[in-house]
Amino acid sequence: MEGICHDFGNLRAVDRVTLDVQPGEVVCLLGPSGCGKSTLLRIAASLEELQQGRVFINGEDMRSASGRLVPPEQRNVGLMFQDSALFPHLSVLDNVSFGLGRLAGAERRKRALELLETLGMAAYADRYPHMLSGGQQQRVALARALAPGPGLMLLDEPFSALDARLRDRIRDDTLHLLKKAGAGTLLVTHDPEEAMFMADRIALMKDGRVLQMDRPVDLYCRPKDPFVATFFGEVN
Ligand code: ADP
Ligand code: MG
Numbered sequence: 001m002e003g004i005c006h007d008f009g010n011l012r013a014v015d016r017v018t019l020d021v022q023p024g025e026v027v028c029l030l031g032p033s034g035c036g037k038s039t040l041l042r043i044a045a046s047l048e049e050l051q052q053g054r055v056f057i058n059g060e061d062m063r064s065a066s067g068r069l070v071p072p073e074q075r076n077v078g079l080m081f082q083d084s085a086l087f088p089h090l091s092v093l094d095n096v097s098f099g100l101g102r103l104a105g106a107e108r109r110k111r112a113l114e115l116l117e118t119l120g121m122a123a124y125a126d127r128y129p130h131m132l133s134g135g136q137q138q139r140v141a142l143a144r145a146l147a148p149g150p151g152l153m154l155l156d157e158p159f160s161a162l163d164a165r166l167r168d169r170i171r172d173d174t175l176h177l178l179k180k181a182g183a184g185t186l187l188v189t190h191d192p193e194e195a196m197f198m199a200d201r202i203a204l205m206k207d208g209r210v211l212q213m214d215r216p217v218d219l220y221c222r223p224k225d226p227f228v229a230t231f232f233g234e235v236n
Contacts, residue, residue, distance in 0.1 A: 004053035006039050006208075013039045015208035017053075021152065021184040026175070027213075028195035029188045030231075031205035037188040038156055040205075044186060045079055045154050046072045058151050075152075078145035078183065082157040086129040092116065092140050093125040099148040115143040118177060135166040142174055146181055153178060153185040159194070171197060192232055196220075204228055 006014035014036045021027045029037040042048035044055060046062065046069055055062040057077065062070045072079075086095045096112040103111065116122045119139040129137055138158065145153060158174070159167045175198055178185050189195050195202045196216045203213040204227075211225045223229035 001040070001044065002054040002056075004040065004043060004050075004055070006036070006043060006048065006051050012208050014043070017205075017208070017210050019203050019210060019213055021186050023151070023184050024179065024182045025200045026178060026185040026187060026198050028199035028202045029186060029205060030192060030195040030199075030202050031190065033190055035205040036208040037190075037205060041154050041156050041186060041188050044152075045077055046070065046075060076148075076150050078148065078150035078153045080141055080145040080153070080155045080158050082160050086137055086140055086144070088129050091126050091128055092121065092132070095129070095140055096143045096147050098144060112143070112147060115147055116140075118180070119143055119173060135162055135170055138162060138170055139173070142177065146177065146183075149181070150183055153181075153183045153187075155185065155187040157188055157190070160189075160191075204231060 001020075002018050004014050004017045005012065017040060019027070029040060031037055039048060043050055050063060050069060057075055060070070062075065064070070087098065090098065093109065093112050093116070096115055097108040100108040100111060113122060113125060116125055119142065121136065121139050121143065124132060124136065129140070132140065138161075142158070159171055162170060171194065187198060189198075199216055201213060202216055202219055203210045204219060205211065206227055212219060212223065212228050214222075219228060220232050223232065
């Protein structure tokens with residue numbers, strides 16, 4: 001993303017943000033509530049209009065020369081949000097194979113089962129979402145987002161609805177799976193500890209701006225701004 005700005009009326013929600021995510025890398029957008037994290041993620045996903053700046057995915061400009069924006073379903077991105085609901089009327093297996101329309105039936109089933117297996121959810125393939133715990137639903141949502149093999153995963157506070165004990169485990173599993181899938185990941189969180197654990201690099205945001213983008217250890221040991229220092233100081 002290059003030079004992204006986004007206004008809601010008089011409010012500048014995103015202010016001149018430039019950042020990159022490399023294949024296989026997890027980048028966390030970290031910062032207090034209201035600093036513009038979700039807006040930035042939604043712009044990457046094309047769920048929010050692109051007012052100013054440029055978005056490239058796999059090197060391709062998401063705004064064509066004619067000015068048309070590449071729509072979400074053509075962006076090769078996987079999306080998962082805190083409240084990303086599963087389709088209640090579809091089984092777990094069908095939820096996961098939903099995004100695999102271009103594959104033949106047997107191939108789809110195989111791929112979806114493989115993913116469920118990796119997440120320890122294969123035994124639940126024929127159940128329906130309401131029969132699962134919150135953590136299990138979260139795993140299925142992750143499998144669904146990963147199923148099409150997206151080049152870029154966009155995750156917005158994916159663990160915040162989970163209780164603390166479950167959260168640690170699912171974080172662990174998710175990180176493992178993201179690394180295995182090899183996709184680049186942009187993950188939004190307001191939790192410094194989560195960012196420290198998940199991220200290869202962290203973009204720390206405040207008031208719509210990225211104050212510093214660095215490896216966790218560098219943010220912690222070499223903060224370039226008092227706000228950065230304080231933000232991580234609060235972890236201890
Ligand atoms: P974060 O995800 O970091 O909590 P958001 O990106 O959701 O922050 O919001 C950034 C700012 O933009 C906030 O001040 C929020 O109130 C405002 N905002 C977000 N979405 C809208 C909207 N659809 N209309 C008006 N203001 C919005
Ligand atoms: Mg948000």
